[in-house]
Amino acid sequence: MRSRAVVLCVAAVVLGICASAGGYAQTTMDEIMRYREMLKEANPAELLELEGEELWATPAGPNNATLEACDLGLGPGVLKGAYARLPRYFPDTDKVQDAESRIVTCMMQLQGFTRKDAIRGWHKPGSKNEALVTFVATQSRGDVIDVPATHPREAEMHRVGQELFYRRSGPLDFACSTCHGLDDRRIRLQELPNLSTKEGAQTSMSQWPAYRVSQGVVWTMQRRLIDCIRQMRWPEPEFLSDTVVALQVYMQNNASGVVLEAPGIKR
Numbered sequence: 001m002r003s004r005a006v007v008l009c010v011a012a013v014v015l016g017i018c019a020s021a022g023g024y025a026q027t028t029m030d031e032i033m034r035y036r037e038m039l040k041e042a043n044p045a046e047l048l049e050l051e052g053e054e055l056w057a058t059p060a061g062p063n064n065a066t067l068e069a070c071d072l073g074l075g076p077g078v079l080k081g082a083y084a085r086l087p088r089y090f091p092d093t094d095k096v097q098d099a100e101s102r103i104v105t106c107m108m109q110l111q112g113f114t115r116k117d118a119i120r121g122w123h124k125p126g127s128k129n130e131a132l133v134t135f136v137a138t139q140s141r142g143d144v145i146d147v148p149a150t151h152p153r154e155a156e157m158h159r160v161g162q163e164l165f166y167r168r169s170g171p172l173d174f175a176c177s178t179c180h181g182l183d184d185r186r187i188r189l190q191e192l193p194n195l196s197t198k199e200g201a202q203t204s205m206s207q208w209p210a211y212r213v214s215q216g217v218v219w220t221m222q223r224r225l226i227d228c229i230r231q232m233r234w235p236e237p238e239f240l241s242d243t244v245v246a247l248q249v250y251m252q253n254n255a256s257g258v259v260l261e262a263p264g265i266k267r
């Protein structure tokens with residue numbers, strides 16, 4: 001056990017990971033917390049939320065239609081509480097979908113966009129996809145995250161997500177759990193939540209999408225996970241891929257029961 005921990009630690013140093021038992025640069029952490037509290041008063045993510053709201057209600061695409069009739073799982077046009085219950089199974093696409101992928105489905109079904117056009121430029125900071133997700137998520141602010149994963153297809157995605165979370169692979173032999181499966185871990189000054197526990201998953205998942213102070217932009221969960229996977233040197237998943245949705249089913253299920261506070265603020 002001990003030698004394995006040492007090997008992991010050596011591997012971790014490559015990426016600048018520092019496992020710590022607390023007491024590390026406490027004053028800096030306090031300052032970051034204080035800054036976060038200040039930003040909460042006026043989260044810059046609100047600008048993107050407004051942009052998303054406008055995109056939602058403005059006719060667009062070959063059908064010149066709005067997204068107002070989009071069904072995010074609670075019926076056409078129902079936004080309140082919908083994000084807090086995603087990902088979930090949708091019979092019309094026969095897929096388990098998260099907010100990002102469901103909104104793209106609506107852009108295709110209602111507005112007539114091709115998939116390619118619906119996701120064009122998604123990776124650019126402040127993209128339309130991220131604006132729409134930020135708007136949709138904010139409509140569930142104050143609702144409880146509730147992803148029981150009871151439908152057989154959701155249960156299957158949950159199993160896949162859990163398996164992926166703990167599966168070590170890639171050139172660095174990392175799993176998500178290498179960085180997010182233990183308490184009190186940090187990379188440089190960033191605290192790494194223990195996403196395998198209910199408490200850790202709740203603290204984290206209640207805050208997404210989030211404004212990232214270090215980047216000056218909002219990140220959605222798709223971008224967050226694609227970036228973690230890139231850092232692990234695993235093959236980079238495609239935007240909206242089942243891999244990313246499955247990981248979200250696992251984490252949202254762990255986080256179920258907490259009040260959503262989106263949009264959050266992250267380093």
Ligand code: HEC
Pocket residue numbers: 015165174175176177178179180187190191192193195203204205207224225228229231232247266267
């Ligand atoms: C090499 C270490 C490493 C690995 C492996 C890793 N991540 Fe991360 N993860 C990070 C870092 C660094 C952050 C950003 C922390 C910050 O900015 O404060 C992060 C942030 C996150 C967050 C947001 C946490 C929050 O603050 O709310 C989630 C969710 C997440 N990772 C999920 C995953 C998943 C799922 C995997 C596996 C596919 C994974 N990560 C693999 C390092 C890692």
